[in-house]
Amino acid sequence: MHTTYSLHKISNPADFGFSPADYSRFKFGDDEVARHFGADLADGFIKNVLSYITAQQQLVVISSPYSFIPTATFTMKNHFVAKLNRWLAQHGWPVVQETKVHRTITYKEDYGELDAEQRLKLIGNDSFHIDSMFLKGKTLLFLDDIKITGGHERMISKMIEAHNLDNTTYMLYFGELVNHNIPPNIENHLNYYSVKSIFDLNEIIESGRFCINTRIVKYILNYDHESFCIFLQNKPDAFINTLYDMALGNGYHTMESYQLNLNHLKNQLVSYNKNLA
Structure with missing residues (x-):
């Protein structure tokens, strides 16, 4: 058993x-947006859930x-933890x-493009693992950015059951699709709202608040080769090295x-290293 908390409940595709x-x-x-999302999710969880819990608990x-x-959620998690820790310290919690x-x-597939059945089939081939001994006796907070069909949540629940975990568990989401008349590919609409081509990534990468993640690496590597080559021109060596190492x-x-x-x-890396030599 677990409790689901979502900050934004999506019932209208226009709002x-x-x-x-x-x-x-x-x-x-974009780490600046992740900072706002993580802090807002922490504020919502504290106000609507944590403030009603009387006994201090070790949260994981x-x-x-x-x-x-x-993933992008990892960056949001960092800011969620920062905001949550301030509240915990102020109230004497660990x-x-x-x-x-x-x-x-x-x-390779883009999860956001798939319907519920395709998502389940794709993720059903995956397996999740966690250190169950470390979690013993602790309250678990599983974070994700958005819940659309619940496929990932079912995989997490399956993992919890496989490890015989009886912890108090919360599934936390920045957003959750609650109107199931809206097709799951609404997620794709959200994912690509500001990114229509590989060149739209330049502003994010050059913003000074960029954190590489799985989505951007897959998107860049899967792009048509000619545009990919143009995109890489004048990119800093640090970015090219990071992209390659992550891949x-x-x-x-x-x-x-x-x-x-x-x-x-x-x-590109070989040429750069030769020039350095």
């Missing part, structure tokens, strides 16, 4: 309760599952602990659909 443009930028690495915050490259849900599968860390070099762009990325 999300938050800015679709901001949400899109958040999904592609767990971001959405990932393999090597963090500050939060953190742990990770490990996932085993990485896939390797998630095993994208083993996926045929990414190999053309990854080989070009690798050649």
Whole structure:
């Protein structure tokens, strides 16, 4: 059993309760938006849930599952924890602990484009793992940015059951689709609201508040090769190195659909290193 808390409940496709443009930028690495989202979610959880709990508890915050490259939710989690810890310290509670849900599968498909059945089929091939011994006797806060069909939540619940965890558990979301007459691909509308092409990423990357995540890496590597090459021109060496290292860390070099762009990325690094030498 677990309790679900969502800050924004989406019942109208024309009114999300938050800015679709901001949400899109958040999904592609805008840390400034993530800061606002994380702080707002913490404020809502404190006001509507935590302030009604009398006994002090050790809270463990767990971001959405990932393999090597963090998700956008991971960045939001950082700001959620910062805001929550201030409240906990002020009220004499122990500050939060953190742990990770490990996932085993990485896939090319864009989750936001899929319907409920396709999502379930895709994620059903995945498996999640967590350190159950570390969690014993603690209250668990699983964070995700949005709940659309509940597929990820079911996978988390399955993992909890497999590990025989009987902890008090909360599933926390920045947004939740509560009107199921709205098709699940509304998520795709939100994800790409501000990003219509690879060149729309420049403003986010160059903002000074950029955090790389799984979505932006997959989006860049999957883009048409000619535009990809133009996009990389004049990008800082640090960005190119990070992009390449993140791709390797998630095993994208083993996926045929990414190999053309990854080989070009690798050649860019080789050329740069030769010039340095």
